[in-house]
Amino acid sequence: MKISVLSQKVYNFLLAAYRWYLLTAERSLDQAYKAALQIKAIEDEYFDGNKIDVNSSKYTSSMMDYFESDLKKQLRIARMRLTEFKGSRFFLSESNQKAAIKAGIEYANPATILEKLRFIDQVIAKYTNFDYETTSSDLVTQPKPEIIPLDSAIAPDIAPAPLSAKLSSKGWDKKPRGKANSTGILPRSILSTVTRLQVELDPRSEEDVVKNFRQAQRRTIISVRFFLLLIIVPILTHQLSKTLVVGPIVDSFRSSEQTGIFINYEMEEEALEALEKFEERTKFDILIGRLTPLPPEEMENHVKEKAREIAEESRAESSSAIKNVFADLCSVVAVIWLMLVSKPSIAVIKDFFDNIVYGLSDSAKAFIIILFTDIFVGFHSPHGWEVILEGVSRHWGLPGNHSFIFLFIATFPVILDTIFKYWIFRYLNRISPSAVATYRNMNE
Template sequence: MLGQKIYPFLLAAYRWYLLTPERSLNEAYQSALKIKELEDKHFNSQKICPDSAMYSSSVMDYFYTELKKLLRNTQMRLTEFKASRWFSNESKQQAAAKTGIEYTTPVLVLEKLEFIDQVITKYTDDDLERDSTNLVPSPNIVAENQIITQLNRPILPVKSNDREPKRKTDTTGVLPRSILTTITRLQSELDPNSEQDVVKTFRQTQKRTIISIRFILLLIIIPLLTHQIAKAVFVGPLVEHFRSAEAVEVFLNAEMEEEALVELQRFEERIKFENLITNAPTLSPEVLERQMKEKAQEIAEEFWSQSSNAIKNVFADIFSVAAFIWLLFISKSSISVLKDFLDHIVYGLSDSAKAFIIILFTDVFVGFHSPHGWEVILEGLSRHWGLPANRDFIFLFIATFPVILDTIFKYWIFRYLNRISPSAVATYHNMNE
């Protein structure tokens, strides 16, 4: 009995062992296909390098990371394929045939190996290292881009021959830095290839701007379209089907009911007031009751529609958030381009502009008048989802969240902005005083 139970597991393990060459070859082939897909989609069917397409340094870093990962997987699977094929012989192939395993024909194996060789032979470790260094901007790029690149560049480990402390004569040059900078700028202007570098840099910046603006528009338009389409096509009919006017209460919460009562009371007072100022005959109780009943039915239909709309908004917002997350998940390269674009805009502002934006942001969200704005936002969200506006929760949120946000913002100014742009921090303090 024990042998009968163990036999299927041993047979499955043996089949897995016999299929190792084909499995390794297929995985290597799939990795090569992914590399080919990157080349066809982003680099005009050419080798993955900055010369094949105009991308920023952040995007090229992303592509090189994916390329190294795929090349490493391809090489490992090819090594596994060769080793498993070396241990394979005719007797094992006959045993595989008895277990129902059919190997890929030699022609297909040769075709896959030839395709893998065509893809991976274009890349070597030296090529990847050389292409990675090409991502650093040339001396002809504007000084602002040079500063941003230096700030984003990772700190390299110190070499053994550089661990000796530098003397002051080493750190301080013989000539002032401004003179050396001027000489470097003149050399770049006299360089015959400087015009080509400027054009190439402009094209990269233009493509980065187009990609960033398009991605920002997609982040706004796709969730809104998803909300409207889901609300009109899926959520709306389902809510109206399961929520009939006869079987469900009109009001979702007590605030809606109180609002309806106030509106009905104002309607009754307005009828009586109009009757008094126009010297019309006194309304009979029957006529007044009939008008009140018609108005009450109209108010009930209106609030029933508002309640149904609030329920639809809850489920439609879930679809919108899912679409937004899905868009972020599939747009990793666009996110890198957008980050580079925003860094270029933010660090390109003058010190006074940076200080102005900081003061405007802090005054709106954490300033003296910000509690009124947060109260309006929270009440609007409550009405949007059909929830009662809990005053205790609103006051607690206003008392804690802006304070936390202000603390985080001050820490960001102290920790990062003070290191990146100390002059902007000084301007901010002067303007804030």
């Protein structure tokens, strides 16, 4: 009797699961349709039935952030559910449809399905190039306000594109010209004066300035947020995986007293050296009268106790090194995942760095270049690289291979130095020749 009741429950559960599987396509389409309706409701209520413009100056920055986040959410739901709908329809065979009829499942009318699909496509087609995470496509493709460097006297033939074309509504849709490729006949100062007057007389300049400021603000917020995530995510992943996942597994394997205490010879040498120093210090304290003389048996027990303490510390250090290896792998996976899901943010950060680096003065550029080159490829850099490599080896419980360390120091800084020099010659020399001249003068 009990077996029959249990079999009936299992049958009912499997039947419910099969019905849920057969209705996956229709359920996904309904969810995508609801998301499209949400987007359409925002358009009708706040944007007069037009496309949601995240750069609109009609509402405040907080309101636009709210609209943008809601739009991202609904677009993500609609696109994911449409993909699920297509996949479910692909695996739905004729036999499945017959089984659905036997199970009492009635599918929606094909005309209703086509009408929903047409409505969803009409809504989300307006946002084909809209990124899930940010509006980085707009931020990256839009040209930055031209910063006139101080080296116009050295390279007067390099003239920027007209500033009015960059600030006008049409100019923002065009691909910006590179600084090194924009050439002209007249000097920069004359062209910059003319373009500045054009911008000041343009009645739309105020609206463009507000739009540019909001885009710059959004770009800065995205960059700062991504940098914080890039620091917090790997550290948090390392600590959580080491404490909750990797730690208990390693401790269970190394809980036995028969497991090795040391995982490399350097740790063993350090432990023996610490024990010898303790024994010699104890004898020295006895000789100078700090400690009372101990019998040989008590002295031996005292040294044994210290040896056990050192062994426990070495065992914990070995276990921690093994945990660090797997926790670091989890952190690397977390960083890779963060990079994959944040591709739009990475593009925004590149544009953010371009604004910062190329907006610095020539002396600041030269100072930063000299600082980085002296730290990583300078005369004293081998000592720093040696400390870093020894720290990494100790972190992972690896023995310090001095041959590898010396080979790394002999090759890697040279490669970095070559990359620095190539970047200075290939890019910086064309964009800011006076910065290169300042860098050479400061080096000499």
